[in-house]
Amino acid sequence: MKNIVISGTNSVSEEIAKSLANSLSAELCKPIYKVFPDGESYVRLPCNVNDSKVIVVQSLINPQDKSIIEAILLGDAIKEKAVDQILVTPYLAYSRQDKIFLEGEPISIRAILKMFSEYYNFLATIEIHKEDSLKFFNKNSINIRPYTYMAEKINFDNKNIAVLSPDIGAIERAKILSSYLNCEYDYFIKTRDRITGEVTMQPKQLDVKGKDIIIVDDIISTGGTILKATQILKNQGARNIYVIVSHALLLENAEEKLFSSGVNKIYATNTLPKKNKVDYIDVGPLIAKNLSAYLN
Amino acid sequence: MKNIVISGTNSVSEEIAKSLANSLSAELCKPIYKVFPDGESYVRLPCNVNDSKVIVVQSLINPQDKSIIEAILLGDAIKEKAVDQILVTPYLAYSRQDKIFLEGEPISIRAILKMFSEYYNFLATIEIHKEDSLKFFNKNSINIRPYTYMAEKINFDNKNIAVLSPDIGAIERAKILSSYLNCEYDYFIKTRDRITGEVTMQPKQLDVKGKDIIIVDDIISTGGTILKATQILKNQGARNIYVIVSHALLLENAEEKLFSSGVNKIYATNTLPKKNKVDYIDVGPLIAKNLSAYLN
Structure with a gap:
């Protein structure tokens, strides 16, 4: 057929x-x-x-x-x-x-x-x-889930690398990716100051000093959370910051703000309209691989 | 309830x-x-x-x-x-x-x-x-069908009036309205010139001379057919031309073209965004009347 x-x-x-x-x-x-x-x-x-x-x-x-x-x-x-x-x-x-x-x-x-x-x-x-x-x-x-496929295409050869998820709810993504890269993973915990109401976030346990950090997420809208995460990682002495995301909406020039704050690279799949300076990975072959069982 | x-x-x-x-x-x-x-x-x-x-x-x-x-x-x-x-x-x-x-x-x-x-x-x-x-x-x-309700609200008191449908497929609307107004009705026939390909249209039988004519239709988009119909009716000596339509899309300033070509009034229901100079009839009470049997 x-x-x-x-x-x-x-x-x-x-x-x-x-x-x-x-x-x-x-x-x-x-x-x-x-x-x-x-x-x-x-x-x-x-x-x-x-x-x-x-x-x-x-x-x-x-x-x-x-x-x-x-x-x-x-x-x-x-x-x-x-x-x-x-x-x-x-x-x-x-x-x-x-x-x-x-x-x-x-x-x-x-x-x-x-x-x-x-x-x-x-x-x-x-x-x-x-x-x-x-x-x-x-x-x-x-x-x-495109994360290991993306990592394969990106071909990270960094030795001192770790994966972070923006929150505990998305930890599974960090786990999968760190397993493929054979490295540490962690997630950010958010705390709200009881007096000022200000939200701060930091890695639960991971010491990021001198490390290359991959932040992994399903979607970036305005990028607020990742912006905050990047600032904290840089303050704590992280070396390079990479963002791996499935769907890069990047509203309101979010990509510019992220690059300015210290993000080195944004890797996204091509499921959404393209932005300058973002690295895109075509999901066509990945979808084909996943559909083949159903088609045969 | x-x-x-x-x-x-x-x-x-x-x-x-x-x-x-x-x-x-x-x-x-x-x-x-x-x-x-x-x-x-x-x-x-x-x-x-x-x-x-x-x-x-x-x-x-x-x-x-x-x-x-x-x-x-x-x-x-x-x-x-x-x-x-x-x-x-x-x-x-x-x-x-x-x-x-x-x-x-x-x-x-x-x-x-x-x-x-x-x-x-x-x-x-x-x-x-x-x-x-x-x-x-x-x-x-x-x-x-809002036509008799519309005619009731408009309250035509013209003596010498007739209803026309733009084509035979929509004749039922003209029939209903003429029955309410107790007047003649007819439809336009279209003919295509075998040599030039030009389409002309004219009322099947009705003599429109000196009459007020109501053209009734379900929807006006760009108004091309009604524009042509109006020109022909005016040429044949029709007096006033009224358009009664359920849904007046009136794209590309169609209402201006229709008024310029000799249409005196366009009556429409308020099912679509409003245009200047068109007379709108609110269908709220009509819908209420038709729903009441289902609601009780």
């Missing part, structure tokens, strides 16, 4: 789809896409998807709601024709609204994944904010 | 929700709504919807995809609490992509209505492009 990779409706998705199709030796199909004068989206597939396994690659980048609806429209276009419908969302928007934080809120990621499960039998995503959220997708799914 | 009307996330929806709540003597609840710096939408209900019948009013205006996702997020926020979830979409976007016109297209309105039926038990909309499309909503629904 034929595998067809359909690239989504933005340039991020096109790049990953092309690379994924190449890694899978699959046919690549680019949909016709336009926006009507009134603002409605239009998609059409110029390829024959009958009797094929179809993999739609759509990174849910800003405007997120348009990216989501277009993934649904592509799903509708293939549903009755393809033998299997697979959705790859390199970046899965709304994954941070994964519970009711305040009474009256929706669980946004539940709503999004529920819609997708009406159209797709399998979902693959790169590092969702909380893996547990994938339960809202009613079919099989995989969360792909 | 209490009825609660929740206004959607745009000013069009707020206006209709307020009027609907007033007509139903129901509680009105305005969600907290914001857009995060990265572009994701956030909604929260500041009201208690437990044990209530909840009516979400969301007109699917531009940006349509954001309006749709927000209706879904509101649906997720009420689903497990409310006794009944009702969605009112005064303007239902994507209803013109109601079939596969070209191989490889989705049926967009099917996809949208399918999503809504996961969250809502009942759907009310003002004049969907094709009523048959409501079959894609898996629960009960009503299509509300």
